[in-house]
Amino acid sequence: MTDSTNQSPDLLQGKPKVLLLDDDPDVLELYQQMMLQLPSEPEVHIATSGPSAMAMLEAESFNVLVSDLQMPKMDGLQVITIVRRKHPRLRTVVLSGVTDEQMRARAYSMGIDLYMEKPGNSKELNFLMDCVESLLDSEKRGGFRGIQSKSLVDLIQLECLSGTSALLKITNGKFEGKIWIQNGELIDAAADEAEGEEAFKRILAWKAGWFETFPMESGHPRKIMTSYQGLLLDSAQTMDEARADGSLDLPGAGSEESDVVNNTTVSDTQFFRKAGLGRIQGIEFALKIPAERSIPLQKWGLENADPLANWVQNTLNHFESLGDKCEFGSVQGLEGRGLQRVLHVSMEGGNTFAVGLLGSASREQVEQNVKKVLERWAC
């Protein structure tokens, strides 16, 4: 078995090599001319049939293979099947003239890097060139590759944490969504007619699908101003609660932020969706302990709020007694810090509020964010 681990030193250190495979010589010529202009200045070889391409791959090492899908004798999928086995390190791009989801799924399951429709105009052609350049660049930088099934939330977190700029294209059956990430910040999303946060939430509600990563389009306008942590938390919470309620309304519908929400007539689910606590950066959880014991706890971001509520109430009661005994006055607030979180406890209108924030929050951030929570949480 031939493996590209036996790549010659000139391939690793010299110019990158691209192999173009298409049965249409005109297309090959056009792609070749354009690829020769790429910043990485690759050597571009062409092949007009599958057997010819296989022979070239046996003879020389390449970095990227760009293959047409529909070809006589040996089609693109057959070529890819052999390539994945014989040259596992070769980056592969598959171009197709028709939109076929089954074919796309099959191609990705074989471990290709990119599946694209054949460019129909100069903009799409430039996009293909950007993708090839991106693959050549990532090949130069090295790294690990593999096939993995990840949740969309994991994927977005990975992209954001690594501080990259990318366009994530997500396909779920006939639906298609796009998420733009710039320098690790979520800047926009689009799905159907929706855009921005609403589109992002729609995409996040999809349970499965395919994703592709493309280079970021330069100058794309920012339409999402909330941090990705806040949006993910908010969306996850909304979906969990919608699932628990059995409610059919998808996240995003009517998700306009409300400054103050009356919480006496709506459920926790509706209340927190409208209050949008997840939009406040660094907030991990929030708990309201009503003065009236008969009123249930209101919680956000907590699965079981009872241990926390008991601790808060007991500790406040004990210190209240101490304050009386030692003439320190009544307890006005309490703050606990651990390695992972800050817990802020305050009393308003007879109710007790406990807010959990990320441990890295400074005193000023704690004060500001707790204030925001309490403003939205009308007493």
Added chain:
Amino acid sequence: MGLLKRLLKPAARGPAPLPSGSFTVDPNGEIITCTIPTSFSRDGLKDISKLVLRAFKEAKEAELALTELAVNFGAMKLKAREMRGGAMIFLAPRGPAQK
């Protein structure tokens, strides 16, 4: 006699000054070091340390794992830092400007 009585009459006592300083306690609540004036009773300090240690212990049981605790009273700020089961406790009276 009346004049002497008036001269020897003890001055009216104001409220006891609030304690200021710090002290450390071991996991059993025993005071190890203390910079709090002796005008504040040792029993008062033990009451404080008992509550602080209890709060840390119960926080751990509630899966909060706190290492610091600050309690704002009307006239006092109590700050405690967990130290291997014991604690270092700071007491600082709060003026009107700090409230």
